[in-house]
Amino acid sequence: MNILLLGSGGREHALAWKMVQSPLLTRLYIAPGNAGTAGMGINLSLSVTDFPAVKEAVLSHHIGMVVVGPEDPLVMGIRDYFLSDPEVLHVPVIGPAKQGAMLEGSKDFAKQFMIKYGIPTARYQTFIKNTLTDGIAFLGKLDAPYVLKADGLAAGKGVVICHSVEEATAELTAMLRDERFGAASESVVIEEFLHGIELSAFAITDGISYKILPEAKDYKRIGESDTGPNTGGMGSVSPVPFAGKAFMEKVETQVIRRTMEGLKAEGIHYTGFLFFGLMNVKGNPFVIEYNCRMGDPETESVVPRITSDLVALLQAVANGTLAAETITTDPRFATTVMLVSEGYPDAYEKGKLISGEEAVVGSMVFHAGTRMEKDEVLTNGGRVMALTSFGETMQEALATSYLNVQKITFEGKCYRRDIGFDL
Numbered sequence: 001m002n003i004l005l006l007g008s009g010g011r012e013h014a015l016a017w018k019m020v021q022s023p024l025l026t027r028l029y030i031a032p033g034n035a036g037t038a039g040m041g042i043n044l045s046l047s048v049t050d051f052p053a054v055k056e057a058v059l060s061h062h063i064g065m066v067v068v069g070p071e072d073p074l075v076m077g078i079r080d081y082f083l084s085d086p087e088v089l090h091v092p093v094i095g096p097a098k099q100g101a102m103l104e105g106s107k108d109f110a111k112q113f114m115i116k117y118g119i120p121t122a123r124y125q126t127f128i129k130n131t132l133t134d135g136i137a138f139l140g141k142l143d144a145p146y147v148l149k150a151d152g153l154a155a156g157k158g159v160v161i162c163h164s165v166e167e168a169t170a171e172l173t174a175m176l177r178d179e180r181f182g183a184a185s186e187s188v189v190i191e192e193f194l195h196g197i198e199l200s201a202f203a204i205t206d207g208i209s210y211k212i213l214p215e216a217k218d219y220k221r222i223g224e225s226d227t228g229p230n231t232g233g234m235g236s237v238s239p240v241p242f243a244g245k246a247f248m249e250k251v252e253t254q255v256i257r258r259t260m261e262g263l264k265a266e267g268i269h270y271t272g273f274l275f276f277g278l279m280n281v282k283g284n285p286f287v288i289e290y291n292c293r294m295g296d297p298e299t300e301s302v303v304p305r306i307t308s309d310l311v312a313l314l315q316a317v318a319n320g321t322l323a324a325e326t327i328t329t330d331p332r333f334a335t336t337v338m339l340v341s342e343g344y345p346d347a348y349e350k351g352k353l354i355s356g357e358e359a360v361v362g363s364m365v366f367h368a369g370t371r372m373e374k375d376e377v378l379t380n381g382g383r384v385m386a387l388t389s390f391g392e393t394m395q396e397a398l399a400t401s402y403l404n405v406q407k408i409t410f411e412g413k414c415y416r417r418d419i420g421f422d423l
């Protein structure tokens with residue numbers, strides 16, 4: 001079978017790397033891909049949200065399955081688009097339809113869903129422009145810090161944590177009245193701050209049954225010791241040592257199972273990946289957010305640990321036969337260190353020559369923001385490359401990633417030296 005994978009980050013390179021190991025795959029196409037995915041199959045230059053172009057590619061390359069990496073096409077309804085078009089109706093799209101993707105696309109929808117189905121989450125209220133004064137009054141009833149979330153997709157920037165009521169009032173006003181995040185902040189969720197340690201859990205579902213994938217911890221802040229602004233993610237570790245059997249059982253019974261049952265009760269036929277952003281509060285899981293896709297850079301440490309055939313799993317998702325599959329995993333630690341461009345997550349330069357990849361030994365190199373020009377690999381984004389290594393211990397895996405980090409060079413290369421510091 002030919003597969004079309006949508007996306008262009010480290011997550012997609014890791015998914016591509018895994019899929020090409022499957023005997024079920026004939027040819028892999030990636031759109032738009034990066035310099036790394038070019039080595040896994042054929043990159044197609046098209047936008048993941050240009051659905052007619054995706055359909056055209058599916059027909060001309062005899063694609064049997066579309067795997068969606070990022071959230072944008074899902075929230076915009078790529079699956080619905082395929083289901084409504086007789087010419088591509090037979091081609092399964094791995095990822096939820098628009099209604100299911102609302103778990104990520106609308107924070108207010110996600111919160112209402114969690115409350116309705118008894119899924120542990122922070123207490124909250126949602127406000128709009130007309131209820132701004134009520135929102136300000138609500139802030140007065142909470143203790144600092146304050147968590148403000150733009151309802152819609154805001155490229156990972158829509159969550160603001162404020163340390164004083166004055167700052168929170170100004171931020172809420174900017175979001176609601178001044179449309180700081182455009183349409184995404186027409187509604188704003190204000191929620192209680194949860195004190196704990198974060199981790200990411202993942203499931204895959206065919207809408208009937210589900211399987212749990214290895215969990216991971218992501219390092220979102222740019223600076224060491226988790227300081228400075230949020231990024232897309234600077235590194236990841238899987239498994240997560242504090243997510244022991246008892247904790248993961250709570251995650252399954254209180255979060256994953258209730259979510260799956262809630263989706264069924266709502267009549268939402270959810271298929272694909274589901275990502276649970278969790279806070280471990282004194283041994284109890286609380287949901288911070290849902291994502292309708294895999295995480296990045298979590299995928300770069302989770303997917304290498306899956307020893308079963310990913311294409312077979314995805315086919316089972318498409319066929320509704322996931323219950324019959326078993327997912328096997330490598331018990332070792334996988335750690336990922338992300339190399340980023342100087343200045344990221346603010347302004348940064350692109351087009352810097354990358355060298356040294358051929359000298360890497362013992363790590364997997366997953367490209368994120370890279371592109372090929374003639375025979376050269378150039379930087380093409382804030383997050384440039386991920387180095388993933390295995391080890392019997394987290395420290396051993398990290399040592400290999402950090403050794404190989406030294407071999408890759410490009411102007412302005414930055415990375416966090418403390419991935420796993422809190423574990």
Ligand code: AMP
Pocket residue numbers: 122147156159191192193194195198220277288289
């Ligand atoms: P999100 O985009 O929802 O993942 O939020 C971004 C980050 O804000 C999360 O990774 C957390 O670090 C933080 N955050 C979100 N909600 C809360 C909360 N209720 N309590 C504490 N931190 C939070």
Ligand code: GLY
Pocket residue numbers: 218232233291294295296297298
């Ligand atoms: N690493 C967090 C995310 O993918 O949203």
